[in-house]
Amino acid sequence: MEEEKLKYFEKYREIIRDFDNFLETLKTPQPYWFRVNTLKIQEEKLIERLETKGFRVERFRGLNAYRILEMPVKHPGATVEYSLGYYYIQDLSSMAPVLALDPQPGERILDMAAAPGSKSTMIAELMNNSGTIVANDISVDRIKSLAANIERLGITNIIVTKKDARNANFDGKFDKILLDAPCSGEGTFRKNPWGFQGADEKGHSILGRQQKMMLRNAVRHLSEDGIIVYSTCTYSPIENESVVKYGVENLNLKVLKIELSIPHLEGVKEWDGEKYEMYEKCIRIYPHLVDTGGMFIAVLAKQ
Amino acid sequence: MQFLQNNSYRIYFIERFGIPEHVLNTYTFWERGRKVWAFSGELWDINGVEVFGIKALTKGRDLKPSTAFLRIVGKYAKKNVIFLDDNNTLAFLRGRELNIDYPADGGYVVVRRKDDVLGCGFYVKKEKRLISLIPSKYRLQETWV
Numbered sequence: 531m532e533e534e535k536l537k538y539f540e541k542y543r544e545i546i547r548d549f550d551n552f553l554e555t556l557k558t559p560q561p562y563w564f565r566v567n568t569l570k571i572q573e574e575k576l577i578e579r580l581e582t583k584g585f586r587v588e589r590f591r592g593l594n595a596y597r598i599l600e601m602p603v604k605h606p607g608a609t610v611e612y613s614l615g616y617y618y619i620q621d622l623s624s625m626a627p628v629l630a631l632d633p634q635p636g637e638r639i640l641d642m643a644a645a646p647g648s649k650s651t652m653i654a655e656l657m658n659n660s661g662t663i664v665a666n667d668i669s670v671d672r673i674k675s676l677a678a679n680i681e682r683l684g685i686t687n688i689i690v691t692k693k694d695a696r697n698a699n700f701d702g703k704f705d706k707i708l709l710d711a712p713c714s715g716e717g718t719f720r721k722n723p724w725g726f727q728g729a730d731e732k733g734h735s736i737l738g739r740q741q742k743m744m745l746r747n748a749v750r751h752l753s754e755d756g757i758i759v760y761s762t763c764t765y766s767p768i769e770n771e772s773v774v775k776y777g778v779e780n781l782n783l784k785v786l787k788i789e790l791s792i793p794h795l796e797g798v799k800e801w802d803g804e805k806y807e808m809y810e811k812c813i814r815i816y817p818h819l820v821d822t823g824g825m826f827i828a829v830l831a832k833q
Numbered sequence: 834m835q836f837l838q839n840n841s842y843r844i845y846f847i848e849r850f851g852i853p854e855h856v857l858n859t860y861t862f863w864e865r866g867r868k869v870w871a872f873s874g875e876l877w878d879i880n881g882v883e884v885f886g887i888k889a890l891t892k893g894r895d896l897k898p899s900t901a902f903l904r905i906v907g908k909y910a911k912k913n914v915i916f917l918d919d920n921n922t923l924a925f926l927r928g929r930e931l932n933i934d935y936p937a938d939g940g941y942v943v944v945r946r947k948d949d950v951l952g953c954g955f956y957v958k959k960e961k962r963l964i965s966l967i968p969s970k971y972r973l974q975e976t977w978v
Contacts, residue, residue, distance in 0.1 A: 701877070
């Protein structure tokens with residue numbers, strides 16, 4: 531069944547380096563990653579407790595990011611420590627946009643499509659619950675899961691709103707904006723290959739249009755020296771480099787080069803006849819680089 | 834319905850649990866309906882707010898503190914705190930009632946096990962009963978470790 535579904539990704543053979551290895555990795559289940567909620571417990575203390583219970587974990591390059599190698603339960607959330615909010619299960623690739631955002635205590639940050647809250651709660655943790663995060667989502671059901679995660683992790687500096695990120699007014703300017711845009715989700719294939727839908731050309735195009743509207747709205751709310759982190763968990767250039775190009779050409783944005791300690795490749799140079807001059811500053815994380823999901827990231831600022 | 838600021842709710846946590854005022858001054862308190870929320874961020878005048886920080890209290894005949902907020906500030910509580918041993922901890926987290934004689938006032942208590950703040954309980958002093966008020970979503974399942 532997965533073999534059949536893997537054919538979907540053939541369209542990216544020319545743009546994903548080491549493509550056969552990429553495909554082979556898609557056949558393997560994605561490991562669980564987590565981060566320690568340092569608002570509630572020190573990293574070393576939690577790791578010691580989990581190891582005592584039979585977990586075997588591996589820290590990634592000095593980051594608060596741990597890969598689970600072995601666990602005594604079927605799901606990594608089936609522990610007292612999880613229930614107490616001491617850790618959050620989050621793929622390493624999903625931590626990358628927050629690291630690119632580099633949130634600082636006291637800042638005003640907008641997370642435009644926040645649910646279920648992996649990135650918002652990570653931002654809050656890095657800000658030590660100070661400053662203000664406006665975490666927005668359009669879906670009531672998704673907001674419920676966002677609120678539950680905020681509560682479990684003990685996050686107190688988040689205001690949750692339910693607005694349409696394409697045109698909503700967030701009543702002010704923000705130092706930093708995370709636009710982790712709704713997308714075709716190709717980078718999540720390994721988490722749920724059975725339920726994977728992907729998108730056809732028309733689907734990518736519709737999503738791309740919505741993402742551009744969201745980016746336009748993000749610019750409206752950005753302070754003069756602020757930054758926008760645009761990210762998706764998909765590979766389609768229509769939803770990634772093409773949206774960034776739109777920002778550069780139509781919204782007076784520039785792409786910033788950033789350092790990221792998570793292994794990645796540069797963006798796509800050309801797709802379907804469209805050239806992306808800023809491709810070298812874009813970041814793509816693929817499953818075959820460090821055994822994660824997929825992610826696209828670009829950091830944008832006003833020109 | 835709007836959130837209305839009312840920081841007088843700090844007094845509840847100071848008086849009931851002996852939590853130092855400087856800890857509670859980190860938060861502003863906001864009422865909406867029967868719920869009171871605690872927020873540690875900078876104030877932001879924004880429309881369409883669904884959630885404002887974290888639920889801290891529910892208003893009723895008495896004020897009922899939330900497990901979520903006690904898990905944040907409960908470690909600073911100096912009174913009306915009940916410490917459990919390992920066996921009772923698991924029972925409490927499963928939502929069970931405990932028979933326990935403890936030097937705490939009757940009413941809402943912070944329940945702990947060593948460094949862990951487990952959440953909110955209700956202590957019936959006359960009957961030496963501790964009722965677990967852990968929300969069902971946080972309750973320990975048999976399959977957990």
